[in-house]
Amino acid sequence: MxxxxxxxxxxxPGLDAVLARHPCEESQLIPLLQDIQDHVGYISAESxxxxxxxxxxxxxxxYGVVTFYSQFYLTRQGRHKVKVCxxxxxxxxxxxxxxxxxxxxxxxKPGETTRDFxxxxxxxxxxxxxxxxxxxxxxxxxxxxxTPEMAIRILDELT
Amino acid sequence: xxxxxxxSRAQAAAEPFLDRRRPRILVGASTCGKAAGADDLLAALPGxxxxxxxxxxxxxxxxxxxxxxxxxxxxxxxxxxxxxxxGVTTESLGEVLTAYYRNGGGSALATMDDEAHGDxxxxxxxxxxxxxxxxxxxxxxxxxxxxxxxYIARGGYAGLARAxxxxxxxxIDEVRTSGLRGRGGAGFPVATKWxxxxxxxxxxxxxxxxxxxxxxxxxxxxxxLESDPHSTLEGMIVGAYAIGASEGYIYVRxxxxxxxxxxxxxxxxxxxxGLLGDNILGSSFSFHAKIKxxxxxxxxxxxxxxxxxxxxxxGMPRTRxxxxxxKGLHGKPxxxxxxxxxxxxxxxxxxxGAAFAENGTERSRGTKTFALAGKIxxxxxxxxxxxxxxxxxxxxxxxxxxxxxxxxxxxTGGPSGGCIPADLLDLPVDYExxxxxxxxxxxxGLVAMDEDTCMVDVARYFLExxxxxxxxxxxxxxxxTRQLLQILNSMARGxxxxxxxxxxxxxxxxxKNASLxxxxxxxxxxxxxxxxxxxxxxESHVNDRRCPAHKCEGLLRxxxxxxxxxxxxxxxxxxxxxxxxxxxxxVHTIDPKKCIRCDxxxxxxxxxxxxxx
Numbered sequence: 001m002x003x004x005x006x007x008x009x010x011x012x013p014g015l016d017a018v019l020a021r022h023p024c025e026e027s028q029l030i031p032l033l034q035d036i037q038d039h040v041g042y043i044s045a046e047s048x049x050x051x052x053x054x055x056x057x058x059x060x061x062x063y064g065v066v067t068f069y070s071q072f073y074l075t076r077q078g079r080h081k082v083k084v085c086x087x088x089x090x091x092x093x094x095x096x097x098x099x100x101x102x103x104x105x106x107x108x109k110p111g112e113t114t115r116d117f118x119x120x121x122x123x124x125x126x127x128x129x130x131x132x133x134x135x136x137x138x139x140x141x142x143x144x145x146x147t148p149e150m151a152i153r154i155l156d157e158l159t
Numbered sequence: 160x161x162x163x164x165x166x167s168r169a170q171a172a173a174e175p176f177l178d179r180r181r182p183r184i185l186v187g188a189s190t191c192g193k194a195a196g197a198d199d200l201l202a203a204l205p206g207x208x209x210x211x212x213x214x215x216x217x218x219x220x221x222x223x224x225x226x227x228x229x230x231x232x233x234x235x236x237x238x239x240x241x242x243x244x245x246g247v248t249t250e251s252l253g254e255v256l257t258a259y260y261r262n263g264g265g266s267a268l269a270t271m272d273d274e275a276h277g278d279x280x281x282x283x284x285x286x287x288x289x290x291x292x293x294x295x296x297x298x299x300x301x302x303x304x305x306x307x308x309x310y311i312a313r314g315g316y317a318g319l320a321r322a323x324x325x326x327x328x329x330x331i332d333e334v335r336t337s338g339l340r341g342r343g344g345a346g347f348p349v350a351t352k353w354x355x356x357x358x359x360x361x362x363x364x365x366x367x368x369x370x371x372x373x374x375x376x377x378x379x380x381x382x383x384l385e386s387d388p389h390s391t392l393e394g395m396i397v398g399a400y401a402i403g404a405s406e407g408y409i410y411v412r413x414x415x416x417x418x419x420x421x422x423x424x425x426x427x428x429x430x431x432x433g434l435l436g437d438n439i440l441g442s443s444f445s446f447h448a449k450i451k452x453x454x455x456x457x458x459x460x461x462x463x464x465x466x467x468x469x470x471x472x473x474g475m476p477r478t479r480x481x482x483x484x485x486k487g488l489h490g491k492p493x494x495x496x497x498x499x500x501x502x503x504x505x506x507x508x509x510x511x512g513a514a515f516a517e518n519g520t521e522r523s524r525g526t527k528t529f530a531l532a533g534k535i536x537x538x539x540x541x542x543x544x545x546x547x548x549x550x551x552x553x554x555x556x557x558x559x560x561x562x563x564x565x566x567x568x569x570x571t572g573g574p575s576g577g578c579i580p581a582d583l584l585d586l587p588v589d590y591e592x593x594x595x596x597x598x599x600x601x602x603x604g605l606v607a608m609d610e611d612t613c614m615v616d617v618a619r620y621f622l623e624x625x626x627x628x629x630x631x632x633x634x635x636x637x638x639x640t641r642q643l644l645q646i647l648n649s650m651a652r653g654x655x656x657x658x659x660x661x662x663x664x665x666x667x668x669x670x671k672n673a674s675l676x677x678x679x680x681x682x683x684x685x686x687x688x689x690x691x692x693x694x695x696x697x698e699s700h701v702n703d704r705r706c707p708a709h710k711c712e713g714l715l716r717x718x719x720x721x722x723x724x725x726x727x728x729x730x731x732x733x734x735x736x737x738x739x740x741x742x743x744x745x746v747h748t749i750d751p752k753k754c755i756r757c758d759x760x761x762x763x764x765x766x767x768x769x770x771x772x
Contacts, residue, residue, distance in 0.1 A: 026470070026471045026472075027470050027471040028471060029472075030452075030454050030468065030471055031451075031452070033454075034452060055471075061472075064473050065471070065472065065473055068456060068474065068630075069454035069455050069456050069474070070454075070455035071413055071453075071455035072455075086375065086624075087375035088375045088376030088573065088606045088620070088621075089375075089538075089606050091620050092533045092606060092608055092612055093533065094758070096712075097758040097759065097762075100735075100756070101759055104735035104736050104755055104757065105735050124414065125455075125457065125624065125628075126374070126375035126376065126414070127190070127414055128372065128378035128414065128415060129190050129194050129378065130375075130377070130532035130533075130538070130606070131191055131226030131229075131378075131530075131531070131532055131538035131539050131540075132229075133533070133538075142190060142193060142194035143194065144191075144194040144195055148733070149733055149759060149762075
């Protein structure tokens with residue numbers, strides 16, 4: 001007996017509309033996942049299953065791609081996204097002190113989100129704004145020549 | 160429409176912008192400029208102009224390369240010479256505008272005229288500009304990067320128009336005459352790469368622009384795409400014509416949102432002008448270009464990984480041969496060139512390969528852009544003839560090391576490169592000399608390091624990066640980078656064993672020789688060069704449990720100097736870990752168990768009372 005496939009609308013709001021925008025080709029997987037993340041905020045198990053069905057590829061392939069690329073999040077992210085640059089120039093100009101100050105203030109490690117989903121902290125390889133090192137990006141705004149005190153002030157202004 | 164028509168139309172449209180004696184305000188608005196406050200200036204300008212009763216158009220331009228002086232504002236008027244102001248803030252903006260538009264005054268960094276104006280030297284005479292030859296960066300800060308007419312009026316797309324009148328073989332020959340080598344790092348001759356793909360017979364070929372600038376410390380490609388996106392696009396179209404590709408992709412890292420926006424606009428404009436798409440400039444040649452956004456994987460800068468990523472797979476490399484020129488994207492012949500490489504092509508096609516080859520050295524022709532960053536006075540983007548010495552770059556152009564500190568090393572080529580010490584400062588920067596020193600040219604990141612930099616920490620930093628970014632496909636890279644990092648971590652923690660340095664070298668050589676792709680083959684370079692030039696520092700870490708630069712946290716202890724402490728509480732307030740205790744006006748103490756060694760107290764103390772040992 002063949003497997004019964006029930007086609008139902010997804011639980012995640014907006015997911016079906018995102019899927020409809022992408023042609024059913026395997027090479028669309030990464031743009032599709034990027035689009036899903038832009039709209040949903042992260043890549044849920046449901047999103048991965050939906051992407052696999054849409055592109056007619058195994059779920060394992062989708063999971064493989066999601067976990068390979070650092071840009072994709074498997075969990076819900078905070079309202080404020082704090083990214084501390086770890087580029088070479090930032091490193092020699094004190095990025096380590098910035099990440100320490102930020103994680104100590106928020107009480108989470110890089111890659112984690114606060115319990116109230118207010119903040120997520122990430123270390124990012126390089127934003128290419130090396131001339132202004134050390135650099136911190138909060139909600140897409142780039143801050144240059146950051147000091148530990150300044151980093152804490154930026155966070156405090158958001159809460 | 161013929162190219163001559165397009166050109167004259169563009170010239171007429173761009174004239175009001177390119178004429179420096181017409182009133183206009185230009186704000187440098189690439190990522191660096193924006194981070195330094197360009198957006199705030201753009202928001203504040205209309206209000207100021209209205210208040211002053213001035214009706215002057217404001218334009219955004221790309222990066223002049225003087226990142227240290229951002230945000231940069233160029234003011235133009237009919238009465239006064241055009242002046243460039245640095246470090247303008249929303250507070251000082253009103254003053255700067257008033258001084259200039261009232262009487263042509265104000266303390267400008269430079270004049271954009273040919274002759275000095277008061278204390279302001281001509282832009283080209285600035286210390287940072289002397290010695291530079293701008294080919295790739297020819298339009299940086301001089302055009303609106305989102306306006307194709309500006310690009311065409313300054314000679315853009317003339318190279319493409321010429322190329323389309325030639326045979327593909329003639330185009331390849333012109334590039335061969337130029338001696339251009341790949342600017343992404345490896346330095347492979349561009350003409351040879353194109354010829355490999357040209358000679359393959361196939362129903363479909365692909366032209367790919369590698370804009371996945373992943374080396375930390377490098378921002379040349381970002382600057383090109385943000386400041387002059389059409390030059391890369393034009394180079395790409397010429398390349399597609401030479402190899403016979405009808406489709407192409409620009410693979411850009413997602414961390415560069417502004418670059419993506421600008422290249423998207425460039426594609427739309429070029430298509431509207433008939434310079435991209437079907438039957439380009441009325442010829443039988445058609446080429447379509449699309450953008451692929453990266454998803455955050457350093458290894459995707461490697462050709463075969465990038466192809467896998469564009470196909471929607473995990474970006475892992477594969478063995479070569481077959482090379483992408485034979486079996487590339489979707490199994491079809493494919494050429495992959497880096498952003499800067501392609502940005503040179505329009506100049507080569509317009510002025511000829513021989514003119515291009517006048518710059519540079521025998522085997523490394525032309526100019527190269529470098530991203531100057533780290534402990535250097537004038538950070539920014541520079542372009543010099545290949546063969547220029549490191550001393551010239553670091554000291555004459557970059558202005559040397561800030562705060563009176565001593566120069567220690569310059570790191571080239573990112574995680575694939577190496578550290579070059581002070582006694583090799585007279586090394587000419589070209590592909591061969593850097594390789595001899597154990598580093599690589601890489602894509603052009605130059606990070607200066609001063610005496611406070613610990614070389615063990617630098618090597619550890621790069622291995623942390625490559626270990627995370629190793630895709631895990633081949634064993635030498637996956638396990639080797641991890642082992643190297645573990646040894647370096649133990650050195651930084653102070654629990655390494657005698658013989659660890661030699662063990663590390665042994666592992667490094669294995670990783671270098673046995674890895675599958677460029678990532679692994681070059682990952683040990685930071686270790687190998689730092690051991691070669693700074694072995695004594697490694698020995699201090701291993702034998703004496705001492706970090707001479709006071710950098711390695713495991714070997715570091717913060718304390719309060721009781722004689723110097725005034726009890727001002729500045730350190731207590733700065734400490735994010737509540738590790739400092741003490742009453743006001745009494746000597747404070749640091750609890751080493753709670754201390755996270757963030758350096759905040761050290762920086763907050765105005766009395767030099769915090770000691771590091």
